[in-house]
Amino acid sequence: MLKLLAPCLVVDTLYDINLEKLKKQGIRGIVFDLDNTIIPWNSSEICPEVLGWLTDLVNRDFKLCMVSNNGNRRVRQIAAQCEVPFVARALKPSRTGFRQAARVMELSPASIAVVGDQLFTDILGGNRLGMFTIWVKPLAAQEFIGTKFTRQLEKLAVRLLKSAGHLS
């Protein structure tokens, strides 16, 4: 169970993800979280750097899908800025939203990477389906009040994962 919280890869920023390496290991699609992964949670604009990164992914022939627990309107408005398909109200860590993303991308879970800032939603949900999970540091220090509690649990989980040897 604890192992399901362990990300396959930990990076500081989106730009630290080695895209060539992902390609070589058979990853064809990337599912990414919205809030605090590609956009600060209180913002409604994707910054040019992140847009450039997304364009780079498309140019490298990765299929993309956004999977967010946030509501339909906000997710659609942001997805439109980068012309990426999306699943809103995904109820992560439920598998449903991730399965839906896999269908949209027409890929098997094993060929999909999940990029997200939260262990208990993005990483846990992706791991449950056998996707390659990438944990990225949150974009904004300021967060939704509910997330602050989750961050405390995350810290505890990281300690446990490290002591069990699931995370370096």
Ligand SMILES: [Mg+2]
């Ligand atoms: Mg997030």
